[in-house]
Amino acid sequence: MIIGALLGEGWSAMVANRMRTLLTMLGMVFGVGAVIMMLAIGQGAQMLVNDSIASMGSNLFIILSGSTSAGGIRQGSGTVPTLTLADAQAIGELPDIAAVAPNLFNTAQLIYASNNWSTQVSGTTPAVMEVRDMQVISGACFTDSDVRAATRVMLMGQTVVRNLFGDENPVGKMVRVKNSPFMVLGVLAAKGQSLDGRDQDDTVLIPITTAQRQLFGNQFPGMVRMILVKAKSAEVMAKAEQSMNELLNTRHRIHVGQENDFSVRNLTAVAQAAASTTEAMSTMLGAIASVSLLVGGIGIMNIMLVSVTERTREIGIRMAIGAKNRDILLQFLFEAVMISLAGSFIGAVLGVACAYFYSQFNDTLVVVTLSSVLLAFGVATAVGVFFGFYPAGKAANLKPIEALRYQ
């Protein structure tokens, strides 16, 4: 039988029992709507996590100095100034390392004209751009010669720019930090929130030597609070971690069995754990929503069985004038799939609309992807075919004379 005629038959059957068709479709509407909405919420959460991972930089290690212990009271990591610029340089010469950025940071008050703002001031080297995947959107980055000369220049995060300068262009302006004037060389591209919710744009970067010698005192020359390290690829992370441990053990003269005075942490592994948790959550949400699709499918099967029984005589007439079993099968299968698809369409529209309103009122990132909509449609079609097949087969296998005699 011809597709156009099948569509026409399906449509007239749907229209003939409007209320029943609508109620049957409702199952698919809710099923598809729920799947799309849940996937949107799940994918939104996943995208947030992925964004924070990307903003952190990839294949990233952080090396912190170890803890002190005074009279049995142990302090936290980073309380002993054991890491130095020389350590950072040595790590940079290891084979699997792409870039190294030492870091000495503290909170300081910044003053520009009548505005002031307290923020984290990080002393580092230009390599931090590569390590943390950062970019300068206006002005320029400081250079290695700024680091050598300990010049008073800074790169400013967006949040600091907003609070000190408002709409003014900060590049080339002078900002006072602890009574020293610093020139703003450039503005950093926005990075948004980190995984733990910190604002990564509320920061300024200055040359590490400037931080060491001029801003945060120099009780321990060359000391840094931490070293950020980027490995060349994800595959060499384990090897890089081992070689850094060995190198620092040698340099710090730590013997076997003695406690390290530093710790190497793989930040990417932590981030990936967070990512896989979110992914599991979004898969689970989708799976729960699919149950309603299943229930919708059973509703379709139920109504199609009623419809086949009701129309037994019609089936008999069709067979008498020459319909083959296949023609009857296709007719009822088409009807089931059409109900399913119509329900899916309404469900998809509702799902997208609900996801939109949800994101408007909840300040949550909700992402509707084409693939999730297509997935919902594909599953709905499959549900229509699967649950339509039994009733359609039942119709097609009727004996012509029995169907014709049915009252």
Next chain:
Amino acid sequence: MIRPLICVTGLYKQYLANVPVLKDINFTIEGGEFVAIMGHSGSGKSTLMNILGCLDTATAGHYYLEDRDTATLNSDELALLRNNLIGFVFQGFNLLPRSSLLDNIALPLLYAGKSKAARRAKALEMLGRVGLAELGERLPNQLSGGQQQRVAIARALVTDPKLILADEPTGNLDTQTSEDIMKIFETMNAERKITIILVTHEPDIATHAKRLIRVKDGQIDSDKPT
């Protein structure tokens, strides 16, 4: 020698074991005949009609339609036979209630795989031939019984079949309308040489046919010209 259109030999039909509805039926019908089958209710005439229309199968014996042994055909082949060789006219009209008259008439052509334009053109022609040309978009329940039966006849004729099987076609109609319907059958038979087999229990109706087969208790009681 020209083979007969219908040849029935030693036909048996039973629904329950040892209670035959049809017993050893033998007859032949040539192309172009107009045959009436009469009998009391329960005589087996409707069962015989259903077997002739390939809607039901015999328990034993053979039914050859245009030399094909229908017992050896599968359900698709039987559907094909019904579609292009046989036209049915029922007592209860059996039109699809939700479809317009034109769609009803065109339905056999749909199963024959004809294009939409061809189906519509042919259905319009047939509707005109039964005198209802201007009612094409109406639904069956907006018509009188006589008009519905004319539509059913148009549907039976739309594939240009060789054989029309009419099961009590006038059973639900008044005398005057019945006469009109029978005139259509007579014209079809006379002008287009279509073979007509008519089941009825009204002697008046049977007189329109040229040959009368009486069935009694599942057997042929008499077979003679009217």
